[in-house]
Amino acid sequence: MANASSGIAVDNDCKLKFLELKSKRTHRFITFKIDDKLNMITVDKLGNPGQTYDDFTAALPETECRYAVYDFDFVTEENCQKSKIFFIAWSPDTSKVRNKMLYASSKDRFRRELDGVQCEVQATDASEIGIENIRDKAR
Template sequence: MANAASGMAVHDECKLKFMELKAKRTFRFIIYKIEEKQKQVIVEKLGEPVETYDAFAACLPADECRSPDTARVRSKMIYASSKDRFKRELDGIQVELQATDASEVGLDVIQSRAS
């Protein structure tokens, strides 16, 4: 089990689905979340290849981490302490985008960072 300093454990499905996305483009996007009771990062949503940016944006929670700065302080601390470990587990991440509100994950922002 991981502690707060090292971040949450990463469920094997997270790695497997990331590899599928990377190698086969099976999904348009993957949304992960921390399941505090299980003390691990899990897959919350797999975006089908035909889904759009708007479908992705609609999946981001309005008041929880993975999107706004208005999330609970405890939740933000858990996500912050888990981010580096999570990135190490998903081998091959090329671009990182950290956002504190929806305007920072706009399609134009994502496209400019990815190019």
């Protein structure tokens, strides 16, 4: 089904890979991109469970927008091991205006497709997706 505001559809593989991350924990992160030729949101990269947060941030392109989900493990103040799934809308200042507008107009619909996301971050530069910011939002 196409996104009403942008006309962009969501590839079924996006939902399947997200379910694998959520229920089976077979991925640490997933990045998604809008494929202009297909006019569809598709899976861009998959991070295996052993990859780190630094591996995730390195997978985000410096000059192009992406959507991403990251399975963040942390320990609470009560010393409990927890995990939260983050949705990250990556829209770097250096990306093209058309690209930023397309991602912005498709974000809400795509985000609703991913049932089980607990936190959301919108980032325009590396400092906004720093590990400390993610930790603060997870608490």
